[in-house]
Amino acid sequence: MKQPSSHIKTLQIDGQDVGANQDETILEVARENGIYIPTLCEIEGLSPHGGCRLCLVEVKGVNKLLPACVTHVQEGMEVFTNSPRLQEYRRTILELIFSEGNHICAVCVVNGRCDLQALATKLGMTHVSVPYLYPRRSVDASHDRFALDRNRCILCTRCVRVCDEIEGAHTWDVSGRGVQAHVVTDLNTPWGDSDTCTSCGKCVNVCPTGALFEKGKAVAEMSKKRGFLPYLTQMREKRSK
Amino acid sequence: MMIEELHKIAAVERDEDNRFQHHIHVCMETACIASRSDHVKQALTEAAAGKPCRVKGVGCMGLCSAGPLVKVEPEGVLYQGVTPEDATEIVAKLGDSPVSRLECDTETPFFKRQTKIVLENSGLIDPERIENYIAADGYLALHTALNTMTPAEVIAQIAKSGLRGRGGAGFSTGLKWTTVAKSQGERKFVICNADEGDPGAFMDRSVLEGDPHAVLEGMAIAAYAVGASQGYVYVRAEYPLAVERLKLAIRQAKKLGLLGENICGTTFSFNVDIRLGAGAFVCGEETALIASIEGKRGQPRPRPPFPAEYGLWGYPTLINNVETYANVAPIIRKGADWFSAIGTEKSKGTKVFALTGQVVNTGLIEVPMGITLREIVFDIGGGIPEGRKFKAVQTGGPGGGCIPDEYLDMPVDYESLLKIGSFMGSGGMIVMDETSNMVEIAQYFMEFSKTESCGKCVPCRVGTAQMYELLDKVVKCEATMDDLLLLERLCDVVKNTSLCGLGQGAPNPVLSTLRYFRHEYLARIQEGNRETAFVSH
Amino acid sequence: MSKVRFATVWLDGCSGCHMSFLDMDERLIELAELVDVVYSPLVDPKQFPDSVDVTLVEGAVSSDEDLEKIRHIREHTQYLIALGDCSVTGNVPSMRNPFKVDEVMNRAYIENATVQPQIPNVSVPTLLPRVRPVHTVVKVDVYVPGCPPSADTIYYVLTTLLRGEVPDLSSRTRFGV
Ligand SMILES: Cc1cc2nc3c(=O)[nH]c(=O)nc-3n(C[C@H](O)[C@H](O)[C@H](O)COP(=O)(O)O)c2cc1C
Numbered sequence: 024m025k026q027p028s029s030h031i032k033t034l035q036i037d038g039q040d041v042g043a044n045q046d047e048t049i050l051e052v053a054r055e056n057g058i059y060i061p062t063l064c065e066i067e068g069l070s071p072h073g074g075c076r077l078c079l080v081e082v083k084g085v086n087k088l089l090p091a092c093v094t095h096v097q098e099g100m101e102v103f104t105n106s107p108r109l110q111e112y113r114r115t116i117l118e119l120i121f122s123e124g125n126h127i128c129a130v131c132v133v134n135g136r137c138d139l140q141a142l143a144t145k146l147g148m149t150h151v152s153v154p155y156l157y158p159r160r161s162v163d164a165s166h167d168r169f170a171l172d173r174n175r176c177i178l179c180t181r182c183v184r185v186c187d188e189i190e191g192a193h194t195w196d197v198s199g200r201g202v203q204a205h206v207v208t209d210l211n212t213p214w215g216d217s218d219t220c221t222s223c224g225k226c227v228n229v230c231p232t233g234a235l236f237e238k239g240k241a242v243a244e245m246s247k248k249r250g251f252l253p254y255l256t257q258m259r260e261k262r263s264k
Numbered sequence: 265m266m267i268e269e270l271h272k273i274a275a276v277e278r279d280e281d282n283r284f285q286h287h288i289h290v291c292m293e294t295a296c297i298a299s300r301s302d303h304v305k306q307a308l309t310e311a312a313a314g315k316p317c318r319v320k321g322v323g324c325m326g327l328c329s330a331g332p333l334v335k336v337e338p339e340g341v342l343y344q345g346v347t348p349e350d351a352t353e354i355v356a357k358l359g360d361s362p363v364s365r366l367e368c369d370t371e372t373p374f375f376k377r378q379t380k381i382v383l384e385n386s387g388l389i390d391p392e393r394i395e396n397y398i399a400a401d402g403y404l405a406l407h408t409a410l411n412t413m414t415p416a417e418v419i420a421q422i423a424k425s426g427l428r429g430r431g432g433a434g435f436s437t438g439l440k441w442t443t444v445a446k447s448q449g450e451r452k453f454v455i456c457n458a459d460e461g462d463p464g465a466f467m468d469r470s471v472l473e474g475d476p477h478a479v480l481e482g483m484a485i486a487a488y489a490v491g492a493s494q495g496y497v498y499v500r501a502e503y504p505l506a507v508e509r510l511k512l513a514i515r516q517a518k519k520l521g522l523l524g525e526n527i528c529g530t531t532f533s534f535n536v537d538i539r540l541g542a543g544a545f546v547c548g549e550e551t552a553l554i555a556s557i558e559g560k561r562g563q564p565r566p567r568p569p570f571p572a573e574y575g576l577w578g579y580p581t582l583i584n585n586v587e588t589y590a591n592v593a594p595i596i597r598k599g600a601d602w603f604s605a606i607g608t609e610k611s612k613g614t615k616v617f618a619l620t621g622q623v624v625n626t627g628l629i630e631v632p633m634g635i636t637l638r639e640i641v642f643d644i645g646g647g648i649p650e651g652r653k654f655k656a657v658q659t660g661g662p663g664g665g666c667i668p669d670e671y672l673d674m675p676v677d678y679e680s681l682l683k684i685g686s687f688m689g690s691g692g693m694i695v696m697d698e699t700s701n702m703v704e705i706a707q708y709f710m711e712f713s714k715t716e717s718c719g720k721c722v723p724c725r726v727g728t729a730q731m732y733e734l735l736d737k738v739v740k741c742e743a744t745m746d747d748l749l750l751l752e753r754l755c756d757v758v759k760n761t762s763l764c765g766l767g768q769g770a771p772n773p774v775l776s777t778l779r780y781f782r783h784e785y786l787a788r789i790q791e792g793n794r795e796t797a798f799v800s801h
Numbered sequence: 802m803s804k805v806r807f808a809t810v811w812l813d814g815c816s817g818c819h820m821s822f823l824d825m826d827e828r829l830i831e832l833a834e835l836v837d838v839v840y841s842p843l844v845d846p847k848q849f850p851d852s853v854d855v856t857l858v859e860g861a862v863s864s865d866e867d868l869e870k871i872r873h874i875r876e877h878t879q880y881l882i883a884l885g886d887c888s889v890t891g892n893v894p895s896m897r898n899p900f901k902v903d904e905v906m907n908r909a910y911i912e913n914a915t916v917q918p919q920i921p922n923v924s925v926p927t928l929l930p931r932v933r934p935v936h937t938v939v940k941v942d943v944y945v946p947g948c949p950p951s952a953d954t955i956y957y958v959l960t961t962l963l964r965g966e967v968p969d970l971s972s973r974t975r976f977g978v
Pocket residue numbers: 428429430431432433434435457458459460461462545546547548549550551583584585586588690764765766
């Protein structure tokens with residue numbers, strides 16, 4: 024028989040004593056305890072990605088910053104989620120994201136409902152202090168119902184993961200390296216020609232920005248419906264038990 | 265394969281060798297072949313026909329810049345820059361006075377100051393003949409390990425030797441093996457990292473081309489120690505010759521029962537397969553490499569879990585560098601104490617470097633840890649050509665740093681290099697003289713990091729592109745002091761928030777040149793200040 | 802105490818931020834008690850005065866004229882406030898930035914023109930290669946994002962500054978409002 028007590032870890036987050044299951048991440052425990060850690064690539068119900076780096080936290084005795092979304096709790100850990108240094112790093116990372124694409128919120132379908140835009144406000148990013156790169160990126164509007172505007176894509180890979188892990192189609196993937204990296208459908212063929220896409224719309228709904236949207240939506244009209252994700256994962260977990 | 269058989273193969277091979285009065289070794293590695301050593305070998309073979317002389321292709325003899333290299337044994341005469349037309353003369357003069365016009369002095373520090381463990385067979389044996397390796401005590405260590413040592417004893421030897429990973433970070437090899445050995449898993453894997461993507465580096469390629477069995481033997485011993493039965497060599501497709509030799513070596517070892525099922529008559533089985541990388545630098549990072557073998561996009565994932573616990577297809581996996589494996593058999597054969605007597609307190613053994621740049625002797629060198637940079641650059645390297653002044657030496661590849669002359673007397677070991685803002689890395693060593701501009705050097709490395717970034721994490725993906733643009737402004741005398749501040753701020757963010765070593769190391773060339781050659785940045789900024797547009801960010 | 806010398810300027814923007822400013826309605830009268838509007842598209846003077854305490858800048862820097870103007874203004878202003886997304890981020894005007902000026906001009910005046918296709922070149926300022934947010938050209942003291950920032954936000958910013966405090970905008974406005 025397993026001994027339940029050894030599965031419970033106690034730790035401190037921002038000075039607050041908290042208890043956690045040993046298989047939980049710092050992020051999960053923080054959320055359960057109402058402690059906010061900013062996230063962007065992470066979305067409940069999909070595997071963690073660890074790419075946006077906004078959830079980095081400090082852990083006493085560890086000289087590297089650790090991503091809360093993938094780091095598991097340990098007994099006696101002392102976690103700090105919001106030091107001035109972390110705030111500064113997060114703002115710069117956000118600025119880098121904004122500088123990398125072409126984000127014109129005023130004319131964006133998700134204006135007012137965008138995870139990235141909301142984070143910029145929440146983390147106090149007043150302006151972008153790194154030079155804008157103004158890349159020339161393509162739009163794919165070949166699908167009947169949806170469209171992809173790569174100008175607003177932040178490469179969080181939520182679309183890739185939901186399509187692979189939940190829908191099982193693996194229509195999306197990432198192609199290219201560095202700032203040239205971009206999402207593609209099938210073997211880099213137009214989305215509308217995709218043999219694998221089931222048109223379920225899951226990617227559109229998990230996309231944190233206005234990169235993926237429903238056609239026919241005007242500025243600020245698109246809102247994302249994410250309720251399906253925790254529901255589906257929960258149902259599947261039950262079934263596999 | 266029993267020990268007697270092994271000895272017999274060695275004896276036959278030696279007898280065969282002894283039938284010849286002279287042996288002519290022709291380097292048959294990529295660098296010398298590029299200067300037509302294959303034609304030289306052909307011509308020499310024709311010229312030597314019917315004479316008591318045997319011509320054989322061997323691995324690197326070190327002084328790549330002087331290739332094609334040819335060595336005559338037992339006299340130990342080394343010829344440089346040999347052409348096919350020289351063949352008849354060389355053969356004719358065998359046993360007589362050497363062809364002085366081609367002779368290369370081997371009494372110089374370049375040859376005398378080296379200590380060879382990893383490259384002990386390089387230039388001596390024919391990498392395409394397993395018998396030649398066996399005659400040089402090859403596979404003796406594997407035999408000893410399998411028949412006289414427990415896996416724990418093997419690991420204890422490696423741990424005691426103080427061997428540390430040669431792929432970059434210098435993690436204790438013994439500790440890594442212990443972790444994999446302790447990890448629970450239905451299967452375990454052993455991987456050899458031969459991705460070698462640093463610009464200017466060719467140590468691993470040389471080892472694979474010149475002595476592939478040394479790597480296979482090391483892997484087999486490792487597999488025995490950690491309990492793995494399958495190995496992979498992940499090698500970049502740009503190394504066709506290394507791949508060919510490896511394939512051949514695997515076939516030969518299997519045929520002799522030194523790989524495959526029931527090795528050396530024991531219950532231990534171990535197979536090795538080759539996986540080709542498509543030339544992405546990041547695929548040298550262990551988790552990206554594993555993803556690539558699994559057929560996925562080659563990009564790193566956060567660690568922990570480390571491959572030792574959760575590696576290839578989720579199984580415990582040992583991943584070591586080519587040079588690390590090449591050290592294993594000598595350690596088992598000669599003992600941990602022999603090995604740990606070489607080097608410094610914390611960095612044991614030798615390190616192979618690819619010495620390049622503004623230095624007289626460029627090529628492949630193996631030196632004991634703790635040797636000074638001055639000895640490498642000025643003694644072994646022969647100093648800077650045309651009497652120019654030394655400026656800096658770059659180690660650690662795109663994640664390393666530029667070291668100025670004030671540190672020339674510092675010992676070369678993992679800790680010392682780290683302390684002065686550089687990094688051991690896998691063994692690239694680029695010497696720069698007074699004509700080099702350090703801002704341009706920093707920009708060169710940043711361009712490399714920017715194009716090789718996998719794009720997974722924001723700070724590395726965008727940060728390297730931004731830093732590159734800022735460096736470009738400095739180079740073009742268009743930058744302001746605010747740009748310099750921004751550059752330093754981005755270095756800090758990218759170094760501390762990137763996911764893998766590529767991003768974490770990418771700012772190092774900038775940071776180290778800012779630390780030691782800041783005036784070169786300032787000069788370019790001041791030059792541009794005549795046009796005094798106020799630009800702030 | 803003398804009144805605060807106050808100016809507003811309009812670079813490459815749509816005038817929406819100025820409309821929003823006017824939307825302060827009766828609060829403008831209250832502000833008029835505290836400030837002198839010494840320069841603005843909304844008042845007469847044609848010359849930017851020598852010393853101004855606070856200037857609101859609407860719009861991005863898109864042409865050589867904008868560039869000259871904003872540099873001059875910066876030199877003669879104590880507090881420069883970037884008002885609205887165009888001045889803070891480049892916003893809609895910057896949508897031309899991934900393209901070259903020639904391409905943009907051709908598209909606008911030749912390819913899409915139904916009558917008299919020609920690129921205007923007399924008495925119009927020359928476009929810069931790229932539209933730039935104000936802070937990339939001169940130092941900005943306060944950033945007020947929004948497209949446009951609401952009248953309430955502008956009122957809050959001005960009254961806070963007039964009290965000698967630094968406005969905190971995090972919960973009041975955002976990009977693209
Ligand atoms: C960007 C990057 C590239 C790397 N490239 C190599 C490489 O080409 N060869 C190598 O052996 N290790 C490389 N490494 C280090 C590996 O991740 C790993 O640490 C190493 O293979 C472990 O072997 P060792 O312990 O024998 O050094 C690289 C690491 C990073 C972050």
